[in-house]
């Protein structure tokens with residue numbers, strides 16, 4: 001055993017998310033006395049089986065937390081104008097405090113246009129330009145759920161993140177960029193790395209906090225991880241097994257990280273459940289703000 005060998009501890013996102021949802025449920029119960037029941041509308045266009053599973057999980061957990069759930073399932077042939085009309089109706093509906101339009105949308109629909117149509121106050125995904133901009137300049141904003149979940153896990157393990165070197169691999173608008181903004185807000189020194197980064201492995205090896213959000217199965221290898229680092233694996237990749245079935249793997253080679261990372265999130269059971277818990281948290285936040293509570 002070398003001096004750098006550590007015992008890697010699992011970050012139990014599933015359990016932490018359950019705790020978070022229980023707290024949200026208590027807050028929601030408290031709001032009932034004030035006549036407020038937070039409502040979340042989820043819009044799914046098309047029949048992607050993976051998306052259907054997520055939408056079903058979201059609806060079940062929304063109800064479990066005592067909130068109202070409104071599901072809108074539209075055929076893949078839905079016209080952009082129809083979807084925009086639905087978004088307008090949800091914007092105007094006082095029982096709906098949060099709106100989530102499941103991505104990706106079918107090719108004929110301009111996702112940017114649809115996201116821009118959502119009332120920023122109801123944008124519980126935090127994908128609207130208004131919320132992205134507000135986050136970037138340090139104003140109160142609705143923050144994207146997956147990066148928010150990552151930060152909650154990190155703070156749970158590390159306490160203060162101040163002064164730590166964080167490397168985010170992936171520069172998407174839904175994970176990488178907002179994750180970097182949130183890490184900056186926690187006083188980390190932040191690097192956003194991506195497919196064109198020179199010496200990506202070397203960049204990652206400098207990270208006290210490594211967030212992998214590239215969408216490529218097991219791209220981050222064990223020897224990219226600094227001994228003792230905290231690794232957050234955002235990837236959810238379905239890969240074929242030899243028997244023809246599929247299994248989920250992250251963006252990090254999980255087995256290789258054992259004995260190197262200090263802490264790591266598993267896939268499944270890591271970031272995924274936190275994403276849904278944060279969606280409920282954002283819905284609660286949005287409802288309180290709309291009701292001026």
Ligand SMILES: Nc1nc(=O)c2c([nH]1)NC[C@@H]1CN(c3ccc(C(=O)N[C@@H](CCC(=O)O)C(=O)O)cc3)C=[N+]21
Pocket residue numbers: 053054057100101102103104125145236248267268269270271272273274275276
């Ligand atoms: N507008 C929009 N907002 C989203 O937040 C959004 C979206 N579109 N499109 C699809 C992705 C995907 N996503 C997941 C949420 C939870 C799990 C999750 O809970 N996963 C579990 C189980 C995974 C499984 O078994 O399939 C886990 O990782 O343990 C996964 C994926 C939200 N997304």
